[in-house]
Structure formats: structure tokens, C-alpha cells
Amino acid sequence: MKNIIIVNGSPRKNFNTAKMCESFADGVKNAEAGAEIIHLYDVDFKGCRSCFACKLKNGKSYGKCAYLDGLAPILDKISAADGLVIASPIYCSDVTGVTRCFIERLTFPYFEYKEGYPSIAPKRLKTAMIYTMNVSETISNQMYPDLFNKTEFMITTVFEKPVRIFAYDTYQFSDYDKYVMETFDKNEKLKQKEHQFPLDLKKAYEAGENMVKSI
Secondary structure, eight states, rough: OEEEEEOOOOSSSHHHHHHHHHHHHHHHHTTTOOOEEEEEESSOOSSSSOOOOGGGGTTTTSOOOOOOOTTTHHHHHHHOSSSEEEEEEEETEEEEEHHHHHHHHGGGGBOOTTTTBBBBBSSSEEEEEEOOSSHHHHHHHOTTTTHHHHHHHHHHHHHHOOEEEHHHHHOOOOOOGSSSOSSHHHHHHHIIIIIHHHHHHHHHHHHHHHHHHOO
């Protein structure tokens, strides 16, 4: 059975990003493949430590991250998978810190310091990126013109270019009245949640089905 690993880079397991992951997984399963969601905030790990063991000539860890922490078995799972999805909300104009650390650890061992930086990943995995954010698509295009290409650069270097799935203008709180949030109209946010977010979930579901079909 084909197997897709879905990595949730949000600290919340029951909100927008997690729900997009779940919908993607449902699409994968409907296409008769396996899907596993991994919540990065549950994993004890850090980013690349610049030990360069993955680049050491004749080293036992050449092409593989040598650091044995909570991420190591997850990296092993991904190396044997057929597809990979990375999901993150946008925090302070970037993906979450743990998502960035994960991408470092995942991708750096897989490209060689040779002409053209060839990939030595076990597979050219099918990939997808899920981005959620509380601003509109128009504002996102204005604020983040290079963010997504920058985030995906190393992923595209070692795997296939990711399919992008966006959820814009997301609902941030279960009760807007409890928080200082004068810059957003809670009623408009609720409309977005009730009418647009189900369509975003559908896009994630269809992307899950399509990933399996493309493998």
C-alpha cells in the first residue's frame, strides 16, 4: 500500500492547520492508501546542528542525519514513504520555527556538495505544502511575495516540487470576545469560517486523492 506522511507544524491539534491535515489524510485514505499525521510539537528535536556527519567522506551517516533524537525515527519513516505533506500556519511572516527546523533536518543530508547539488534522497517523493494564515489572499500576496518559494527551495532540491494548498483568512479563536483583536471583524471571520474554510478542507481532501493517483 502506498503511504503518505503528513507533518503538522502547528502547536494546535484541533484547529485550522490540523483540520487541513486531517482532510488531506481522508483524501489519501479514500484513494486506498495509508496516511499518518505527525504533530511536530509532540516531538523532542532541534534543527540542524551543523555537524556535517551527513557529508563526511566514507562516513556511516553519509546522506543521512546522524543526530539521534525524537526526529530520527520520523526521518526514517519519511525515507520509506511514497509522499510527504508539510503543513504550517504562518507566524510572524514565516512558517513556524519547528517547521523550519524540520525542513533543515529533512533536506540537508539529501543534497550533495557537488556540481548541480544532486539529490541522493532514496526517492523523489511527491510532496505538498499546506499553509494556513489569518490574512486574505490579497494581503498574503503583498506581504509574502517570496516566502513560499524560499520555504520550499530545499524541498524542491531533493524531492519533487510541492503542490501548494492554502487556507486564507482563517478563524483564530473559538471566542473572539475573550481577546484583544480590534483589527479583525469577528463577524466577517465567522462568515469565512462557515463558508470558505469548508471549501479549503475540500481542496486538501482532493489534493490527498490526487497525490495518491500521481504516485
